[in-house]
Amino acid sequence: MPEPDLHSSASTPGPVQPGLGVEDIRHIPVRERELRFTRNRAGAILAASGCLLAVIAAFLQLTGHDTITPYLPAPLWAMQAAALGPAVLCLYLGIRCLKYAAVIVTPLGVEILPFLRPRRTMRWYLWQQMDSVDRKGRHLNLHLADGPAVSISLRCMTPASRDLLVHAVRQRVKALQCSHYGKA
Structure with a gap:
């Protein structure tokens, strides 16, 4: 069976809307794309x-x-x-x-960097570990398959950043659940 063309016009993203302050991201490989959320507020x-x-x-x-x-x-x-x-x-x-990120959404999972000693106390949660995601007030709760829920405080972020983070994590978990990726 022939492999699908990954660079066809149907699979490439459309142009970025003007005024967003970002360049076109088509030149960045999918494996290296990530969203960084800082403590901007x-x-x-x-x-x-x-x-x-x-x-x-x-x-x-x-x-x-x-x-x-x-x-x-x-x-x-x-x-x-x-x-x-x-x-x-x-x-x-x-x-x-x-300058420095608080939460990074990568193709592998969610990386949480605390303010003090981020290299030592960084927490990493893979997409396959997450069952569901919900938001309660200013906290994002990641419900893990092999343990209790993890709560991420969103107080240090602006409301727009909070909404973008919650949307990005929910969509990724929803896409993985629909594809049954990692399930036996």
Whole structure:
């Protein structure tokens, strides 16, 4: 029996809709396509907080420059340090949240990366392990065939990212269940 043509016009995806901010993905092999979801909501809040604290520190520096006397320089510098230290920390954490993935949906399964020590405490769930998927509030529950349900918190993501993640995981699990892949 001849093999089907994988590059026919019927099997290739249509052009990407304009305005989505993505390029056409036809040149990427299917095995390497993945969806990465970052902690973009938490990252935006932390970055904005860091910028606000940096502006407060700059304001203290500019307004209090002439008022410092040689006898009492400590309070102004203490207030600036109290604003500048957390500003740097918030900016660092905000950029880290925006840059690194929290959940990755790959052709093999779902990869969950925690915020602290992601290389050591990463969790990986294959598609064949999942029986069903449901969403309760701001949590995505993966019901595994060989164990209890796994809950993924979606609070750190924007509502659009949450909906996209839930849709992607549901469709993949539904497609595998319909094809009976991995079943004896």
